[in-house]
Amino acid sequence: MSNVNADATQLLTILKNMRTSISSIETTRSSVKMKYQQLGIGWNDKKYDELGTIVKDCNKALNDILQIMLQAEKYVASLAKSVQEYDNVNLDTPSARNSFLQGLQTPNVGNSSYQYCLGVLTQGSTPDGYIAVISQRHENAEQNVREVFDHFAGKLMIQDSEYPPDQTAHYSPGNYIGHSRGVYYNAASDMTNPRGAGTTYFHELAHMIDHASCNYRSNLSNTPEFAEALVEDGQRILSLYNNLPVEKQTAFLTRIRQDSAHSFSDLIDATTNGQLHGNYGHSRNYWTRPGNLQAEAFAHFFEASMGDQGKLELLANFFPTAFGIFSSMIDSIRPDNHVRVLSRER
Ligand SMILES: [Zn+2]
Structure with missing residues (x-):
């Protein structure tokens, strides 16, 4: 279990990326809705109604993705927490090999601890x-x-x-x-x-x-x-x-x-x-x-x-x-x- 530490770090990185994706889906969803409403100010005919159906479908799809992401995020968060709790009670002192492994396994994007x-x-x-x-x-x-x-x-x-x-x-x-x-x-x-x-x-x-x-x-x-x-x-x-x-x-x-x-x-x-x-x-x-x-x-x-x-x-x-x-x-x-x-x- 020498790379437990690295696993926690990876999970936390995944969790952070999931949160970023979740907020970007939320942002997209509200911006699609807003653009449609803005269009409606000067445009209100059959074509606009058809576009409305597309926007609705698009919204529904985004909602479905969002629900799945939120569910998955919950699991990853609790998994990360458990792994880290395990890490904290693990009496092994982190070895040089461990931090070397961590360096290999953690994407080196900015500050990634x-x-x-x-x-x-x-x-x-x-x-x-x-x-x-x-x-x-x-x-x-x-x-x-x-x-x-x-x-x-x-x-x-x-x-x-x-x-x-x-x-x-x-x-x-x-x-x-x-x-x-x-x-x-x-x-x-x-x-x-x-x-x-x-x-x-x-x-x-x-x-x-x-x-x-x-x-x-x-x-x-x-x-x-x-x-x-x-x-x-x-x-x-x-x-x-x-x-x-x-x-x-x-x-x-x-x-x-x-x-x-x-x-x-x-x-x-x-x-x-x-x-x-x-x-x-x-x-x-x-x-x-x-x-x-x-x-x-x-x-x-x-x-x-x-x-x-x-x-x-x-x-x-x-x-x-x-x-x-x-x-x-x-x-x-x-x-x-x-x-x-x-x-x-x-
Ligand atoms: Zn303040």
């Missing part, structure tokens, strides 16, 4: 002790949020955990050739993150969960009531602040300038149009794009709930209405609720 981090398929390496740090946060997480994390973990993907540290970590929602859907970040930087170790990991994956929970069509967080609640909470903080005596204002500013208050700073900056902020915040332009405020708040609340008690208290106490809406969103995608909601749609 895969692993699972808290059940999330991850391309690239992580520094020593990193898994322990994020596992600790996972253990200390709020139960409802952790359940959601675990429920979605198998669908999430870290495309690069060695993304250059001087580039901005992000979740890429699109599926571009050479830049597939998933998270890009630097795990080594996240290990010594001044905002708290593991902050980037949970923040970016939260963006992906926000998107995945709507089948990548929109974001769960993108509702007008969530935006309104955020702005109302922010405006209330601003007026409280304005009525504080100067020394208390100074103390408040000192608090929100701490690195650990980065998410609070970001949200108060956004919801007061820059009138109040600490040391962190997105650009004004970023906040003008619809849905961005809700998406960032969702990711900040989620990250804080994954084992950062101090951050969570700050956010939940000062943004109570918005946090309440976030909690309902989480409940709506908790595993047991999710099944109920889906079956009601039929």
Whole structure:
């Protein structure tokens, strides 16, 4: 069994390729539909109807392929997981021959080492002790949020955990050739993150969960009531602040300038149009794009709930209405609720 390791690596490579194919089928399916509808704007006769039948057949074929792929993906994922679990308990130290075999058997395309981090398929390496740090946060997480994390973990993907540290970590929602859907970040930087170790990991994956929970069509967080609640909470903080005596204002500013208050700073900056902020915040332009405020708040609340008690208290106490809406969103995608909601749609 000297090449068990290589088998796991190969399986994980296959799994990644399957996921890329699945998303590209999904993209094709929706683009065929959209093009047909666009054509319909200026063209609506018998020929258009005939084309409609072809489009329908094409859609059905794509759906069938998609169902098969999704089924197969599930099997490969669980097989890869089992092989890797076996690998982890295998007491044999990886021999030189083993890594030589691995080198032969793994297609050499970019960074091709895969692993699972808290059940999330991850391309690239992580520094020593990193898994322990994020596992600790996972253990200390709020139960409802952790359940959601675990429920979605198998669908999430870290495309690069060695993304250059001087580039901005992000979740890429699109599926571009050479830049597939998933998270890009630097795990080594996240290990010594001044905002708290593991902050980037949970923040970016939260963006992906926000998107995945709507089948990548929109974001769960993108509702007008969530935006309104955020702005109302922010405006209330601003007026409280304005009525504080100067020394208390100074103390408040000192608090929100701490690195650990980065998410609070970001949200108060956004919801007061820059009138109040600490040391962190997105650009004004970023906040003008619809849905961005809700998406960032969702990711900040989620990250804080994954084992950062101090951050969570700050956010939940000062943004109570918005946090309440976030909690309902989480409940709506908790595993047991999710099944109920889906079956009601039929
Ligand atoms: Zn973000």
